[in-house]
Amino acid sequence: MTDGLTEYALRLGDDSLILGQRLGEWCGHAPMLEVDLSLTNVALDLVGQATLFLGIAGDADKLAFHRDVLDFKNCLLVEQPNGDFAQTIARQFLFSNWQELLFRELTQSRNATLAAIAGKAVKEVAYHARLANEWMVRLGDGTAESRARIVNGLDWMWRFGDELFDVDDVVEPLIASGVAVDVRKLRGEWDQRIARTLSEATLEMPKPRRAAKGGRIGHHSEHLGHLLSEMQFLQRAYPGATW
Amino acid sequence: MSVPALKDEVLAVLAGVPDPEVPCISVVELGIVREVRADAVVITPTYTGCPATQAIEQGIRAALDGHGFRNLKIETALAPPWTTDWISDEGREKLRAYGIAPPPQGAAKNSLREDVACPRCGSARTEEISRFGSTPCKALHRCLDCREPFDRFKCH
Structure with a gap:
């Protein structure tokens, strides 16, 4: 069992790493060049965050490329497949609005490294959230086709939102000592943000779903293993290979 | 060499190190050289995931080594986070002239x-x-x- 701070850093780092990898899958495949640039730029920021957070937990490269699926601590939301463009945007919408609030609070952490990473990354995440919010509106208040797709995409991603606000006995002591953010307190503000953008996008709040959880303790969907098989291929085929 | 004199000399060397992605301005004008100490140069990355970060460090290392500052370490500081307000006025003009x-x-x-x-x-x-x-x-x-x-x- 790792110590609390290591575990917390793994969770933060794995969220960023896995979503960064997912967005990277769009490289060369996005519906237009501007979107290709946007998604890969966001991916780059996320991989940068992951490098810093995983650096708290150990050797970032080793953690990224040598762990197996059960040792990853990301939330289930970020490992969900890209689906169509709307599903990707729905995932980003839920995640970036959460991450912006999380990092805003994490800048106050009593752990100086966490606070420094958050202070740096929060400015970048504001950009990610705005990108996702604008696309939610464009797709929702767009054509019948784009609307149907974003409704479907959001409906799928919605069940993974609750996990973002869970606190367990790993994080509880870190909250008490001022190191970790109490994400439960961010729920109201996140709900408001989500509702505001959905209203602008002329979309309904999705129907409540049974929440899907487990990522924080390594219980993942089948999708994560497939993602890792691609991300980790080189280090598994040629252990220790360097650039 | 006194510390202020060393600082001036090191900054003059670093003023000759271009940013690898925006080579019209130097790493000093870009505001990523935060501090020169007797034992180290402190730099800060621009964006968290900027791929140029490594190339910048290599460029600075090569320049320091080439001017006899092999003993100076390079340290990276994340806080306070880099901001475009740290780009010098001269750097801004060079950016504009570069397009x-x-x-x-x-x-x-x-x-x-x-x-x-x-x-x-x-x-x-x-x-x-x-x-x-x-x-x-x-x-x-x-x-x-x-x-x-x-x-x-x-x-x-």
Whole structure:
């Protein structure tokens, strides 16, 4: 069992790493060049965050490329497949609005490294959230086709939102000592943000779903293993290979 | 050598190290050299995931070694986070001359702003083409008067 701070850093780092990898899958495949640039730029920021957070937990490269699926601590939301463009945007919408609030609070952490990473990354995440919010509106208040797709995409991603606000006995002591953010307190503000953008996008709040959880303790969907098989291929085929 | 003299000499060396992605300005003008101490040069990355970070460090290392500062270490500090307000006025002018609209001084607080003057003809009538550009620090715009597309260094 790792110590609390290591575990917390793994969770933060794995969220960023896995979503960064997912967005990277769009490289060369996005519906237009501007979107290709946007998604890969966001991916780059996320991989940068992951490098810093995983650096708290150990050797970032080793953690990224040598762990197996059960040792990853990301939330289930970020490992969900890209689906169509709307599903990707729905995932980003839920995640970036959460991450912006999380990092805003994490800048106050009593752990100086966490606070420094958050202070740096929060400015970048504001950009990610705005990108996702604008696309939610464009797709929702767009054509019948784009609307149907974003409704479907959001409906799928919605069940993974609750996990973002869970606190367990790993994080509880870190909250008490001022190191970790109490994400439960961010729920109201996140709900408001989500509702505001959905209203602008002329979309309904999705129907409540049974929440899907487990990522924080390594219980993942089948999708994560497939993602890792691609991300980790080189280090598994040629252990220790360097650039 | 006294510390202030060393500092001046090291800064002069670093003034000759270009940013690898925006080579018209130096790492000093870009504001990523934060401190020169008797034992180390402290630098800070621009964007968290900027791929140039490693190349910048290598460029600085080579310049220091080449000028007899082999004993100076390079340290990276994340806080306070880099901001475009740290780009020098001279650096801003060089960006503009290079065709990249520089971020206005003091504008970092309003990082999502989009208004920008064309770096070629100076017209304020411009539009955003793509909020994300060829590097994390840039967005793509177009001038509605001279019709030239151009990069804008994002306020950050």
